[in-house]
Amino acid sequence: MTLYEGRIGEKADALMDAINRSLPVDIRLLPYDVATNQVWARELRQIGVYNEAELASVLDALEKILTQYRANAFTPLPDDEDVHTLIERLLTESLGELGARIHTGRSRNDQVACDLRLFLMDRLPQLSADIRELIAALLDIGREHRDTLLAGETHLQPAQPITLGHFLLSLAFGLRRDVLRISDALQRIRRCPLGSGALAGAGFTVDRERLSHELGFDAPLENSLDATADRDAAQETVGALAIMATRLSRYAEQFIIWTSPAFGYVRFADRWSTGSSMMPQKRNPDAMELIRAKAARVIGQSTALLTLTKGVPLAYAKDLQEDKTALFDALDTAFLIVNVFREATASATFNVENMLAKLGGDLLATDLADLLTQTGVPFRTAHQRVARFVGLLEKDHRDLLSATDDELNEAFPELPAVKNKLTFAAAVSRRSVAGGPSPTSLEAQFAQLTAWLREMNMTK
Helix, strand or coil, X not given: CCCCCCCCCCCCCHHHHHHHCCHHHHHHHHHHHHHXXXXXXXXXXXXXXXXXXXXXXXXXXXXXXXXXXXXXXXXXXXXXXXXXXXXXXXXXHHHCHHHHHHHCCCCHHHHHHHHHHHHHHHHHHHHHHHHHHHHHHHHHHHHHXXXXXXXXEECCEEEEEEEHHHHHHHHHHHHHHHHHHHHHHHHHHCEECCCCCCCXXXXXXXXXXXXXXXXXXXXXXXXXXXXXXXXXXXXXXXXXXXXXXXXXXXXXXHHHHHHCCCCCCXXXXXXXXXXXXXXXXXXXXXXXXXXXXXXXXXXXXXXXXXXXXXXXXXXXXXXXXXXXXXHHHHHHXXXXXXXXXXXXXXXXXXXXXXHHHCCCXXXXXXXXXXXXXXXXXXXXXXXXXXXXXXXXXXXXXXXXXXCCHHHHHHXXXXXXXXXXXXXXXXXXXXXXXXXXXXXXXHHHHHHHHHHHHHHHHHHC
């Protein structure tokens, strides 16, 4: 008996089957669908659909299906429409009418919504753990380079001196927000749709609270129509992944720039680089370039998921079947780029000498203006005076560090012997505000992230 035989008598056209069949995508939900079936079977025992012996037979058959899956026995895939019909068919073939009873009071609508949330409850903590490993790797590199001076930039122009450690911690703190964003989404994901039926709830007195807790959810979703119609669990997840992927893409771009001979700040290990099929001298940072490219893919899947539901009337429509393609691809891509970024960066070599060579004297212009301000000169006036002085030096192809004591004393009589105070290390140390690049500020940032990682590892 086919799934729709009572209503649809003619066999589906091959093209209809091609567009309708989702098993090649949703087969990866099989372990979660088995779990849903197991809990549902126990609930059917509670309402008298199964007796104890029948329940034992159903649970045993479900375990055998799971064993088949883990043994990769479903290769090639069967012709079933989706993973739910696959399991129901196998149960029915194994147990006859007993297996066919499994769908009592249930719809594929609440079943797939439940499976999807179980999948996310399993995979998102794993992704968070991988991101935390990346943060830990950044902390290790950052500690090594906490004093490595670096020309900080805005608009891709030299701006102020910072340190490489400060730069790397900026990524670490951003990634911490990504972990927190995922954790926050999980709080909403941990609500159970099972028992909602197609849209109006199960027609039997199932206990949705019990179903929720047996599956590891915090509580049932409050409205059955919302439970089967909404896809914000997938949308919020992929939205968070898109933010994270965009962040990694941005830092990957920075590293790509830094690998160029114009900077020469970083060199990726051979195993994270490629050459050219034509030019023998080429050494390309392709790992970073592919991270940059794959971020676009995650962003695209986020857009696809939002677009998917924007015009779909409630409750369920087959459009929603496409959610898994977008979600799985975005999540797989996120796992890949997080781990590639960690390994490529951890094995990279940072060229301190080249970083120091790029420290131009004009990076200290803001510090000179700040020192003037400390004598009582209004900052805007100090800004203008320093800007004019730097402009005059620039006409002679000089920078601020090339200015003589006499030139500085003439331009800034309020600041005797100021040249001794204009050093890159002093400029960094002067910025000891919370979050700044000074050694004391960086120490506090390292301590904060280390404590957070320790707390997360203890609670997860």
